[in-house]
Amino acid sequence: MNYEIRNRPDGQVELIELRPALVAVFADADIARQVATYLYCQSEEQDSVPTTDAAPEGGAEEPPAATPTPTTLPAVVAQSDLPAAEAPTEPSEADWERAFGLIAAGEKLTDVAKVLRVPWTQLRGKYAAHRQREQKAAAAGGQVDCVVCGRPFTPSLSSPDKCARCARD
Structure with a gap:
């Protein structure tokens, strides 16, 4: 060494x-x-x-051995005959709304993301923001009376007309 x-x-x-x-x-x-x-x-x-300046034991100095060290050779890269990839386009608002409908209908995020050609994590974030906007819109009207017991409650997407107690039953 x-x-x-x-x-x-x-x-x-x-x-x-x-x-x-x-x-x-x-x-x-x-x-x-x-x-x-x-x-x-x-x-x-x-x-x-x-770093070794001293002569090896035995008194006679040997000439340095021509041991090649690993060196990076210049790389030769051939030009590709493939056409340049087109830049991915951002889906339109209509595409996003259609995707949100598919997810709400039970489709898997990964399958819908493949159709839209976006990462599934991006679709998950957009869908969460969409659901949050819908929930805020549903609750924006204030409290309403439950159709079963008549108590006032804030409506949600999962239960727009029943309070939590009545929706549980």
Whole structure:
């Protein structure tokens, strides 16, 4: 295992542990040598300084081994023949109202969201806001008398004409 010290642009110093990693597999040894030479030259161009200055035990100094370090090669990206995707359009108010009707009729949020081409979480939020507006509109008229017991109560969407006690029965 080797270690390197790198100076960062902000003045700090990085200590990097170099571990052997498989970079590629080649069928031809000549091509493997060419790529290894390229990678080794790339690693020498960096401002890396090895931390080991002492000679190995035994007195004789060995030349550094040409071990290529993993380096990112420039990527080659082919142009796509596929047409550009159209920007998704926001559903109209009529589409939203139709979706709210489907949900109220018992359809699943995910199924309705797929038809509208919106995330189901967005549909859930819009439907909750829609239900809240409906509830406020139902309660805006103030209290009314229950049709069963005659007590005044605030109407709701689930029980517009009966109070909570009478609706429970």
